[in-house]
Amino acid sequence: MDIQAIREQFPILDQEVNGHPLVYLDSAATSQKPLPVIEALESYYRQNNSNVHRGVHTLGSRATDQYEGARERVKDFIGARSTEEVIFTRGTTTAINTVAYGYARHVLQEGDEIVVTEMEHHSNLIPWQQAAKYTGATLKYVPMEEDGTITLESFRSTITNATKIVAVTHVSNVLGTVNPIKEIAAIAHEHDALIVVDGAQSVPHMKVDVANLDCDFYAFSGHKMCGPTGIGVLYGKKEWLEKMEPVEFGGEMIDFVGLYESTWKDLPWKFEGGTPIIAGAIGLHAAIDFLEEIGMDQIEAHERDLAAYAQTKLKEIDGLTIYGPKQRSGLVTFNIDGVHPHDTATVLDAEGTAVRAGHHCAQPLMKWLDTAATARASFYLYNTKEDIDRLAEGLNRAKEYFGDVF
Structure with a gap:
């Protein structure tokens, strides 16, 4: 990989922040956008x-071709069997x-039973909490190992014949664990x-x-x-999508509307009520072309190399704790003894380095780690x-600085 040539495709990186060249280390929150x-x-x-x-006019036909072309592109990118299995949404949460x-x-x-893990982002936890409350189902957690991984034996001992749904992250947004x-x-x-x-943390970084x-x-x-922001994908096996009910109703997703009854379009459109995210889908198409x-x-491979290098460099800092397994995706989450992660991030920002600080929408995992918040690069x-x-x-x-203060 020619990293310098790649960087030149991202105009936002060519700037100074607080008088220093920008170092952007917050791509798990959102990535930067290339020129294409x-x-x-x-x-x-x-x-x-x-x-x-x-519409049947020329602009409408062009836009439709681009929008549905993006769906075809996503299908190929993730290995779906049909475009019927690719639903455009607002994002992972939706x-x-x-x-x-x-x-x-x-x-x-x-x-x-609904089986989940303590490493889930809130977006893959709260919907299942609510579903359990609504239906009377039970929420169960797979126990984690000390290093932030989960063994297959733990999944086998937690999943039972009463389990109907297993909801799990492919890659933890905090620990970098790859399940x-x-x-x-x-x-x-x-x-x-x-x-x-x-x-959310796997498709951008590895072949899925x-x-x-x-x-x-x-x-x-x-x-x-x-x-772009505001565009996401739900892949679902056709047999399950056909059995599902739409969650938004209105234009675009309907087949026939009567005064008292209506019917829905076929897949995938029955889940895309209203004007869809046209520009977002077109931008996603361009992003996939760029990545591939x-x-x-x-x-x-590049990100894993960076994660390994980061662990080596940060371990040289006394009083710094790194969370998660040694083998991980491209992120490192950490804390400095006696320094709140928000203060750590503020000092780094003053030098032009952008990292994330907080609970990373994973409060149960923070409790499991026995900390209120962490910093993440x-x-x-x-x-x-x-x-x-x-x-x-910067760390x-x-x-x-904080040693001198306190």
Whole structure:
């Protein structure tokens, strides 16, 4: 990978923050956008802006072709069998809620189980809490190991014949833990349970083949993979999507409307009520083209190398704790003894380095880690080892500054 050539595709990186060259280490929250994505959005609004599916005029046809072309592109990118299995949503949160409301609330009953983990982002936890409350189902947690991983044996001992849904993240947004989804899916299916996967931190960073993983539902967001904000994807096996109820009703998703009864369009459109996220889908198409031109395997290897280098550099700092397993995706979550992570992030920002601080929408995991909050540096294809050197220098200064203060 030619990192410098890649960086030149991201205009936002060519700036100073607080008098220092920007070091952006917050891609797990949202990635930056390359020129091809920015240009695709501009081109749509300049030349093809129109609603889709409804019009027969030229602009409408162009927009429809681009929108449905994006769906085809997503299908190929994640290995779905058909475009019927690709639903455009607002993001991962909306996608998971669509399954929780459109499927779980209609089929679960008292005595059924929903199995989750303590490392889940709130978006893959709260919908299942609410589904359990609504239906009387029981929420169960798979126990975690001390290093922040979960063994297959723990999944086997937690999933039972009463389990109807297993909801699990592919990659933890805090620990960087990569869960063995294919093997977990096999265990779930042995008990006739469905598996719902939060892929927000995996699809941007590694090759994902949903058919090979044999997951029933898979959700991810465009804005974490160089695409625009406000666009995401729900993949679902056709057999389950057909049994689900829509969660939004109105234009675009209807087939026939009478005074008292209505029917829905076929997949995938029955889940896309209202004017869809046209520009977002077009931008996502451009983002996928950009990522695949570089190569997902190359991106994953680069990020793992950065994560390993970051662990080595940060372990040299006395009083700094790194959370999570040694083998991880491209992020490092940490705390400095006696320094609140918000203070750590503030000092780093003063030197132009952007990291995330807080509970990372994972409060149960923070409790499991026995801390209120952490700082997190997350890497992407445009980051370098020099960025990590800047991070380490800033952390040493933060430690010195707050050591002097207190």
